[in-house]
Amino acid sequence: MKTFSPDDENNKKLVDFLKKLGLNSPEIKIVTSTEIEFKKGENVCKQGSFASYIMILKEGWLKSYIENIHFKNTIFKITKPFSIIGLSCLYGDNHYHFGCQALMPSKVCLVERTVFDNIIKGNNKFASEIIKMYSNSLQNLYDRLNSISNKQSLSKVCDSLIYLSEKIFESDTISPIITRRDIAELSGLATENIVRVLAELKTANAIAIDKKEITILDMDMLKRFSCFG
Amino acid sequence: MKTFSPDDENNKKLVDFLKKLGLNSPEIKIVTSTEIEFKKGENVCKQGSFASYIMILKEGWLKSYIENIHFKNTIFKITKPFSIIGLSCLYGDNHYHFGCQALMPSKVCLVERTVFDNIIKGNNKFASEIIKMYSNSLQNLYDRLNSISNKQSLSKVCDSLIYLSEKIFESDTISPIITRRDIAELSGLATENIVRVLAELKTANAIAIDKKEITILDMDMLKRFSCFG
DNA sequence: AATAAATGTTGATATTTATCAATTTTACTT
DNA sequence: AAGTAAAATTGATAAATATCAACATTTATT
Numbered sequence: 001m002k003t004f005s006p007d008d009e010n011n012k013k014l015v016d017f018l019k020k021l022g023l024n025s026p027e028i029k030i031v032t033s034t035e036i037e038f039k040k041g042e043n044v045c046k047q048g049s050f051a052s053y054i055m056i057l058k059e060g061w062l063k064s065y066i067e068n069i070h071f072k073n074t075i076f077k078i079t080k081p082f083s084i085i086g087l088s089c090l091y092g093d094n095h096y097h098f099g100c101q102a103l104m105p106s107k108v109c110l111v112e113r114t115v116f117d118n119i120i121k122g123n124n125k126f127a128s129e130i131i132k133m134y135s136n137s138l139q140n141l142y143d144r145l146n147s148i149s150n151k152q153s154l155s156k157v158c159d160s161l162i163y164l165s166e167k168i169f170e171s172d173t174i175s176p177i178i179t180r181r182d183i184a185e186l187s188g189l190a191t192e193n194i195v196r197v198l199a200e201l202k203t204a205n206a207i208a209i210d211k212k213e214i215t216i217l218d219m220d221m222l223k224r225f226s227c228f229g
Numbered sequence: 230m231k232t233f234s235p236d237d238e239n240n241k242k243l244v245d246f247l248k249k250l251g252l253n254s255p256e257i258k259i260v261t262s263t264e265i266e267f268k269k270g271e272n273v274c275k276q277g278s279f280a281s282y283i284m285i286l287k288e289g290w291l292k293s294y295i296e297n298i299h300f301k302n303t304i305f306k307i308t309k310p311f312s313i314i315g316l317s318c319l320y321g322d323n324h325y326h327f328g329c330q331a332l333m334p335s336k337v338c339l340v341e342r343t344v345f346d347n348i349i350k351g352n353n354k355f356a357s358e359i360i361k362m363y364s365n366s367l368q369n370l371y372d373r374l375n376s377i378s379n380k381q382s383l384s385k386v387c388d389s390l391i392y393l394s395e396k397i398f399e400s401d402t403i404s405p406i407i408t409r410r411d412i413a414e415l416s417g418l419a420t421e422n423i424v425r426v427l428a429e430l431k432t433a434n435a436i437a438i439d440k441k442e443i444t445i446l447d448m449d450m451l452k453r454f455s456c457f458g
Numbered sequence: 459a460a461t462a463a464a465t466g467t468t469g470a471t472a473t474t475t476a477t478c479a480a481t482t483t484t485a486c487t488t
Numbered sequence: 489a490a491g492t493a494a495a496a497t498t499g500a501t502a503a504a505t506a507t508c509a510a511c512a513t514t515t516a517t518t
Contacts, residue, residue: 381474382474418475418476419476419477421476421477422475422476440484
């Protein structure tokens with residue numbers, strides 16, 4: 001008698017995801033052969049280090065960020081399964097231009113860059129799907145840049161909350177795995193200001209706060225604040 | 230007797246560029262069939278409008294930017310021939326997520342999105358080259374985000390000058406087609422601050438200013454300021 | 459369960475940058 | 489070449505945000 005563990009279930013979903021991207025069974029076998037576990041807070045990749053791998057997030061949550069000299073990070077993406085991380089390093093100067101850290105215990109498949117590249121070159125459907133991911137990544141970065149570069153704190157925080165709710169958690173509730181500091185680094189602000197803006201939004205009944213969990217009560221209001229600048 | 234105009238010369242270079250990307254003669258014919266001229270200051274594409282075309286810059290210079298409600302733009306890229314613009318719109322929600330304007334009289338080849346997509350799907354070498362461009366675009370956006378989100382004005386301006394000198398003009402001299410306002414929008418600062426920081430850099434003998442033309446005298450110093458944060 | 463460590467919160471203050479206003483210089487148009 | 493428009497510059501001021509310090513709360517560890 002065969003028993004199904006949560007892991008089997010997850011494996012099946014991963015294979016489905018990869019099939020939809022156009023990979024055949026041998027290719028799927030190749031890209032899922034190396035699996036690594038990361039604890040909460042562990043570095044999945046370090047900015048500046050040699051970019052040997054493209055990573056496929058199989059389980060857990062990650063944050064990708066750019067770090068500057070004074071250890072002040074800018075998070076530009078939160079990722080959930082199943083996502084591919086490191087596409088920007090597929091070509092270029094061979095180094096990761098960003099850091100990536102696990103927000104909770106996570107499992108990641110590592111695929112050597114050259115292997116990944118060869119699959120792309122031999123599989124048009126897959127190449128096309130990868131290009132779609134690049135398009136999305138660029139659009140996401142444009143959105144971040146727009147928010148961070150020419151808006152004020154209230155709008156920035158609203159943008160971050162909208163991003164987390166709509167794009168990441170697909171829920172009114174933002175998981176407590178996201179800290180105030182994460183929101184700060186996502187918004188390009190200091191943590192203390194996040195706390196203050198969140199308090200404002202709570203007073204305006206736009207959000208509810210239960211310890212670290214934030215629930216969006218009035219998305220329209222957040223969007224108005226976001227547009228207002 | 231055949232006479233060569235500057236335009237013929239330019240056509241030849243464009244064809245060479247496209248050949249290197251892996252396009253064959255019929256494909257080159259297709260992507261260069263529609264050519265449009267833009268005057269200085271004209272919109273090449275407008276943020277929010279329907280994204281029908283991928284654009285190939287054949288002659289001139291363009292700036293790509295994100296505009297917010299209060300008409301405060303953030304330039305994220307300056308482009309010179311030969312560059313492909315609009316790759317982020319190849320898939321997705323069918324709208325340009327950025328605006329693009331001619332910095333001087335420019336010529337652009339328009340390629341319908343679907344046509345471009347079909348070529349990618351049938352030409353592995355070209356797909357691979359396009360993916361390289363996506364990688365570069367992402368890396369450039371990471372750099373911009375890093376500069377704009379967690380540095381101070383001096384460092385931001387240095388980043389912009391380094392970008393313009395090394396990546397764009399490939400010269401110590403930054404062309405006067407770049408205005409103070411352009412540098413401001415590239416750095417995420419107000420124009421008045423750009424003037425002040427440039428004056429500072431001039432005093433420090435890091436740059437020389439002749440009207441609108443800026444010459445970098447001490448790149449090392451700029452890089453130190455850039456890193457300092 | 460107790461303790462330590464990390465995260466969150468609040469108020470006061472300093473710093474940075476934007477804005478505004480006035481003027482000069484440069485570029486464009488006829 | 490004159491006149492107009494656009495861009496650059498300067499100083500003064502206002503606004504926004506970061507920083508610092510002190511403390512509270514939550515989470516992790518033994």
